[in-house]
Amino acid sequence: MSQFLAAPGRTAGPVARLALTGDLARPARLTVAELRAWPQHRTAVHFECATSGTRRHTFTGPLLYDVLSAAGPVFDLTRRKDRLRFLIAVRGADGHHALLSWAEIDPDFGRAPVLLAVTLDDRPLDPAGPQLVLPQDRCGARHISGITAIRVDGGYPAPNGSG
Ligand SMILES: Nc1nc2c(c(=O)[nH]1)N[C@H]1C(S)=C(S)[C@@H](COP(=O)(O)O)O[C@H]1N2
Ligand SMILES: [Mo]
Numbered sequence: 584m585s586q587f588l589a590a591p592g593r594t595a596g597p598v599a600r601l602a603l604t605g606d607l608a609r610p611a612r613l614t615v616a617e618l619r620a621w622p623q624h625r626t627a628v629h630f631e632c633a634t635s636g637t638r639r640h641t642f643t644g645p646l647l648y649d650v651l652s653a654a655g656p657v658f659d660l661t662r663r664k665d666r667l668r669f670l671i672a673v674r675g676a677d678g679h680h681a682l683l684s685w686a687e688i689d690p691d692f693g694r695a696p697v698l699l700a701v702t703l704d705d706r707p708l709d710p711a712g713p714q715l716v717l718p719q720d721r722c723g724a725r726h727i728s729g730i731t732a733i734r735v736d737g738g739y740p741a742p743n744g745s746g
Contacts, residue, residue: 599676599712601699601730606669606737608655615701615709621645621653624698628716630723638723642700642716647671648688650699656685656735663691668738673715676729681715683725685735695719699730 601618603611624646629639651671659665669685686692698716701708708714712729720726 598709599729599731601713602732603651603654603735604732605672605735606657607651607735608657609653611654613650615707615713618645618650618699618701618713621649623701624696626696626698626716626718628718628726630726631721632723640704642698642714643702644698644700644713644716646688647683647697647699647715648690651688651733651735654735657737658685666691670736670738672732672734672736673727673730674732674734675727676712676731679727681725681727703728 598614598616600612600614603613622645623643625641625643627639627641629637632638656666656669658669666685666689671683671685671688672680673683674680683697684693687695688697696718700714700716703714712731715725715727715730717725
């Protein structure tokens with residue numbers, strides 16, 4: 584046996600990377616393995632698909648909020664209103680994409696427990712890329728698989744004013 588066998592947890596093929604871009608102090612290109620550095624959450628979800636009916640899955644992974652916060656969105660954290668102009672554009676490898684607002688996942692506002700899943704039904708998502716998980720959604724369409732890019736967009740420049 585060769586010493587070049589992949590170590591446990593590694594994949595032999597190309598490893599998918601997720602690009603965090605936009606109005607961020609620390610843009611990044613993260614592998615699924617790197618997403619395991621954040622606190623991991625486990626959630627069982629069910630959602631309706633327009634074509635295949637009710638679907639049930641269990642996911643694990645970090646909170647989208649934790650991963651994006653580490654990338655440093657360029658808002659003023661001391662002024663809550665400054666965050667309201669930020670949107671989050673999530674795109675899959677096949678071009679499927681959806682928008683979230685920053686306020687939707689912010690603990691001061693909608694505090695939705697959205698995950699960037701690293702496992703789907705206990706199978707690692709390293710080869711395919713992470714998956715967006717929205718336990719609050721009735722429809723499955725925003726559970727974007729094979730995420731390749733997330734762009735954070737601060738919209739219109741912040742006016743001067745109180746937070
Ligand atoms: N990348 C990507 N993710 C996607 C879709 C897609 O077309 N592309 N379809 C969505 C839709 S409409 C549904 S219902 C769920 C279905 O997920 P499942 O088949 O794994 O249960 O995936 C979602 N994620
Ligand atoms: Mo669907």
